[in-house]
Amino acid sequence: RYSRRNYGDYRINETYIIGDFVYVKRLGLNYKLASKYNGPYQIIQQLNESIYRLQNPNELNEIFNVHTSRLRRCY
Numbered sequence: 001r002y003s004r005r006n007y008g009d010y011r012i013n014e015t016y017i018i019g020d021f022v023y024v025k026r027l028g029l030n031y032k033l034a035s036k037y038n039g040p041y042q043i044i045q046q047l048n049e050s051i052y053r054l055q056n057p058n059e060l061n062e063i064f065n066v067h068t069s070r071l072r073r074c075y
Contacts, residue, residue, distance in 0.1 A: 024070055025037055
């Protein structure tokens with residue numbers, strides 16, 4: 001119970017800015033040598049504090065919404 005109650009105290013909430021490039025965690029089965037992230041994608045809009053709209057810079061018509069729990073900053 002202690003770890004459940006205090007989980008939010010140590011969690012780092014990363015914020016992103018429009019124009020940042022990020023990787024998106026893949027859903028479903030991941031094989032041992034397969035990459036766990038797709039991308040990079042560019043953030044084009046923040047819908048609320050936890051959902052961002054992303055665009056593939058290579059294919060401009062590929063736009064989708066992603067929760068921050070699936071995002072990882074692209075350095």
